[in-house]
Amino acid sequence: MLGKKRKLGKKINDIRSGEKFETSFTVEDRDLLMYLGLTNDANPLYIQHDYASQTPFKRPVVPTVMVFGMVSSIVSMHLPGPGSHIIHQNLEYPKPVYHYGEVRFLAEVTAIHKEEHEVELHVTGYDEEGDEVVKGTLIVRPPYEPDSMNAISLENFY
Numbered sequence: 660m661l662g663k664k665r666k667l668g669k670k671i672n673d674i675r676s677g678e679k680f681e682t683s684f685t686v687e688d689r690d691l692l693m694y695l696g697l698t699n700d701a702n703p704l705y706i707q708h709d710y711a712s713q714t715p716f717k718r719p720v721v722p723t724v725m726v727f728g729m730v731s732s733i734v735s736m737h738l739p740g741p742g743s744h745i746i747h748q749n750l751e752y753p754k755p756v757y758h759y760g761e762v763r764f765l766a767e768v769t770a771i772h773k774e775e776h777e778v779e780l781h782v783t784g785y786d787e788e789g790d791e792v793v794k795g796t797l798i799v800r801p802p803y804e805p806d807s808m809n810a811i812s813l814e815n816f817y
Contacts, residue, residue, distance in 0.1 A: 666741065667740065667741050667742040667802040667805070668737075668738075668739040668740020668741045668742050668743050668801060668802050669738070669739040669740055669801060669802075670739075670801060670802060670803075670804055671771065671773055671776055671778070671801050672773075674739055674768055674771055674778055674801060675768065675771075676768050676769065676770065676771055677767065677768060678738065678767070678768040679738075679765060679766065679767045679768075680733060680737045680738040680765075680766045680767075681763070681764065681765050681766075682733060682737070682763075682764055683761055683762060683763045683764065684729045684732075684761070684762050684764070685759065685760070685761045685762075686721050686725070686756060686757075686758060686759060686760050686761075686762075687759070688758075690725065691705070691706075691721065691725070691758065694722060694724075694725050694728075698724075700722065702722070704716065704719065704720055705719055705720065705721070705722055706719060707719065716755055716757075718757055718758070719757070719758050720755035720756065720757055720758075721755065721756040721757065721758065721760065723752045725756075726752065726756055726762065726784065726792065726793050727748070727750065727793075729762060729764065729784070730750070730764065730766075730782050730784070730793065730797070731745060733764060733766050733782070734766075734780070734797065734799055737766075738766050738768070738780065739778060739799060739801035739802065740801075740802070741802065742801070742802025742803070743799050743800065743801050743802055744799065744800045745797050745798070745799050746777070746798050746799065746800055747797065747798035748795065748796075748797050748798075749795045749796050749797075750782070750793055750794070750795035750796075750797075751793070751794055751795055752792060752793050753790075753791050753792065753793075753794065754786065754790050754791060754792050755792070756786060756792050757786075760786055760787065761786070761787055762784045762785065762786060762792055762793075763784065763785045764782065764783070764784045764785075764793075765782070765783050765784075766780050766781070766782045767780065767781050767782075768780055769781045769796070776800055776801070776803070777798050777799065777800055778798070778799045778800075778801055779796060779797070779798055779799075780796065780797045780798075780799055781795075781796055782794065782795060782796070782797060
C-alpha cells in the first residue's frame, strides 16, 4: 500500500444529502482471533462457549468494537471514502452479533456542514433475522482537496 497511488473518497462538494451505501460483513474466526491477539482482550464472553452458554446470550458474542470497526471501514473505504476521518460517534448496540454472523449495513448522509467540513451519517446494521445490531450517527470529515502538484513542482524552477 505504501507508495501506491490511491484515489481519495468524495470531497465535501461531491457529497449529497440522502446519499446511501449498503454492504454486509460476515464475522469469521480469523477476524475474532486477530482482534483478540491485537488487543489482548480475553473476555470469556467473546471466546469461551462454556461461559457464554451460562449467560443470557447463550453463546459467544462478537466484541462491539469489532462491529464499530465494520462501520469505520464503510466510512474509510466507501462513504465518503479514503481520506475520511470520524470525529464523533453516537452508536447503540441493541442486540449482540454472534460468531459467524452476517451484518448488513446501511449508511446514509443526513446532513452536510460545509463550513465545518463535516458530514453527518446515520448508520444501521441488521443481523440475519433482520434485527438491529447497531444504530446511530457519525460525524465525519471527508477527504480534503489536495494542493495542486503543479504549484509545488514548479517551486524548483525559475
